[in-house]
Amino acid sequence: MSDERRNATVSTGRERRVGSQVQREVMQLILDRRLPAGAPMPTEVELMESLKVSRNSVREALKALQALDIVEIRHGYGTYVGQASLSPFVDGLTFRTLAREGDDAHALGEILQVREVLEEGLVRRVAEALGDAELDELEDVIQRMEAAARAGEAFPELDREFHEKLYRSLGNALVPQLLAAFWNVFHRVAGVRGWTEDPSLTVTARRHRDILTALRARDVEQAQRAMADHFRGIEARAWQETLGVK
């Protein structure tokens, strides 16, 4: 009722935050009620009554929160608490890359560099902790990669699966999501720009095989080098493509 909730809100302080007040109030509502992802939100009518604003204002706030994947709106059904995934990050980074017209090769290079640094450091941390069971799982993924490569089929899903399994033992849920986000941006931009799909499937499969081989040998340095080579390959391909387009 009172406006004395300046403390303990999401706001950073006096700084101007995201557009509307309603938006923050809805976020706060989720936090206050401890609503988990997937839980049903109040209907628009309930919100306009409890927040004492018009339905238009409620809808605008919900639309903004939907863009951040904080709520999920289903037409004719209801509104639910969202997954708070990194998809807004992917959308934003994709747009940002596409908007830097003529310089998107550099922008993609930046994304690749970040991912490369990340994975190089991560593989170092995970190399010693990987057990035989995990290595066998990775072996399985690699074999399916090699089979797909021989069949001339791309294997984006296997790629994702490899990197996810590789870092699972970290117990860090943010890592695979971040990596997937970078991967999505890269391939979405490539798709929009009309670049060809992986022209060298067998090479890509071999890069992954090299990483696994190094991990099996418990050779951290070699694993790091293999990971670096993996990215060097992607980078070279990207540059080649952009040069070809230009």
Next chain:
Amino acid sequence: MSDERRNATVSTGRERRVGSQVQREVMQLILDRRLPAGAPMPTEVELMESLKVSRNSVREALKALQALDIVEIRHGYGTYVGQASLSPFVDGLTFRTLAREGDDAHALGEILQVREVLEEGLVRRVAEALGDAELDELEDVIQRMEAAARAGEAFPELDREFHEKLYRSLGNALVPQLLAAFWNVFHRVAGVRGWTEDPSLTVTARRHRDILTALRARDVEQAQRAMADHFRGIEARAWQETLGVK
């Protein structure tokens, strides 16, 4: 000119993409017209006429795009192309962390780990390329840090400045923004949770000094270790705080 831009759109294909149709059309409008950040957008009236939708739909789409920092709306003035910054990422990650009630220490630990891996790898890449001029700039920042620490004042801005200058030679604009994003999430969550501000300013200043010393000696390994220690300190403080609160 024509409506033949079904190809080369933002859409990945048939997959359900970001919320509404209008939203995508406005994004596409920015890309098609090559509007740079800060450029004025069509007014709401112009958009509702050119897109043939009501004012309400236009406003909802713009609100969503504003949440992604793709457009910037100034009340009573106009709408402008946004900076496409990482602030939506910060908002989303902050909410996500706060929403995982009772487990936010772990969530913060995940963020710290990612930042630690990133900076450890980055400092390695930048160590050899740093010239005397850059080192002197860093020295200046450190000295201001030490002065602030002696005066008992926190120096978040100097912290940010140090890490930005450190990685400037990479020529990667994404890196400092990503690091700043993680930093913002961390401190915003800490603020909401009511944790105390840096209890050990002199220690924090010394960690940074250690990094610079290692860099001056061109000792990559030592720089990496110093960076790791820097984060170990943050981590310990975070855990201590959460334990104290609980």
Next chain:
DNA sequence: GGGGATTTGTCCGTATGTATC
């Protein structure tokens, strides 16, 4: 499968607040 209830999507008209010149 039909029909009614609920909920979100879209639209219109109007009034108000705000920034620029």
Next chain:
DNA sequence: CGATACATACGGACAAATCCC
């Protein structure tokens, strides 16, 4: 200060989608 252009907000109405009985 006034004039103008623009975003903000409200209320009402109807369409579309979904669910449940």
